[in-house]
Amino acid sequence: MKHDPRLQRVLDRMKSGVLSRDGFLGPDPRPLEEVLDADRSAVAALGLTREEVGARLHEVFDKARAGLGTPVHLGDRLVAIHREAMGRIPCPWGGCGLFPKGEVELTDTATGETLLLSALGIHLAGAHGFYGGRGSRYRLEPAALERLLRLAGG
């Protein structure tokens, strides 16, 4: 696979301790290009685009955030809870502005499956097609993402 020199700067910022304590890739050993390519294919195979994923996640995040820390029910079996945090974090791509910290925990009450959403994570998915490295805190596994978004309804 060809190495894109423009992504090197992004990769440097994704490392642990640069913008966040644990970084964006977690223990995923794959090169960033491979992570992006694999998830692009996986999302496309689910019949989605990164823009659609970003827009849907935004809806879910905004509904949960409006709960100001109390559980918000989405659809029949999803519960979303926003945990606030002060401060903002920049995007590792740069030039995209600052994103409020804090996260939304989305849980399928029937299966216990959870996803952690952050404003930056949603931006990364929607704008850059980056869903986090495997094993990272904010990894949005495309198949799980699709399942939970379907449960959340539209």
Added chain:
Amino acid sequence: MGGAWFVLISTGVVAATCLVSAVILLIAERYLANYGPCTIDINQGARKLEVQGGKPLLATLMQQQIFIPSACGGRGTCAYCKVTITDGAPPVAPTELTLLTPEELKHSVRISCQVKVRNDLAIRIPEHLFLVKQFTGVVERIRDLTHDIKELRIRLVEPAAIEFRPGQYVQLEAPAYGDNPEPVYRAYSISSPPSDQGHIELIIRRVPNGICTTWVFTRLKEGDEVRLNGPYGEFRLTDSDAEMVWIAGGSGMAPFWSMARHMREHGIQRPCTYFFGAVAQRDLFLTDEFRDLEKALPRFRFVPALSGAENDGWSGEKGLITQVVERHLKDGAGKEGYLCGSSGMIDASVKVLKAKGIPEDRIFYDKFT
């Protein structure tokens, strides 16, 4: 066969030349690039600095004890460290282009961590940044305010005193630790009153995956030395007599605890209602202290509210803090709003206050939250 060898050798020669050139450039940049002494004129002669060229403007200013706020530590991502360069600016770097609006570019605004000092410069910065200093201090006390919020009390050592207005913030340095290769700075509102010049108190809530808060919660101990710089920020009480509506949640308590103690010390009797939102009783703190304050300031009212469903035994206000404000605040005309908390809480609160008649320019909060 001969052609293949030729292509292979040519490719190798070109690659080797590029590699050698890159190495030479790096060495030249690191060791030979000497831009000599340069002058930085700040705010039309208000300060004149003689500096050694070659480093980014942000770092150069920091060496001269002039601190420009930065959330990313000079990595060119946060776009906080903007300054106006009125003379001597180098061409705009590609890394800056994505961080500046056309309007900012037109007005010579630049990202100071991405501008290298190579020649004399004239720059413009907000006057209040001249008052920002670097401090060292010792952690005198760490106490748990809730399960995920701590209060740090830091005794200032060098300089030994700070002047600030209640509502302002400092940047605390988390040193390199664990996988974090470099120190980072994070902004926290000062919760102590300005009269306590020898100390700084901070209220810090743990942020998942946060570099600085993880350090505070897992490594920082009483007796440790810390570094911080400040004060920063325009969030403060206005000089008017207008009735105030304060809204906060979580560690957003910090600036209000400073303001409230300042009001008590100075007998400031402005009418004020402080709405503090939490999910459960375990998230409430400083409640007794604010009840005491109500006695000292008869026109001050503290309204804690819980939004969680399971709050049996709680006889106080219930619901989202914005709903509580909506119920209590009849008419916002002539009043001022002061907010500190998560961005979600601030967005929702601004909406409610505006709907109640408080104009947007009378609603105050710091953008770093």
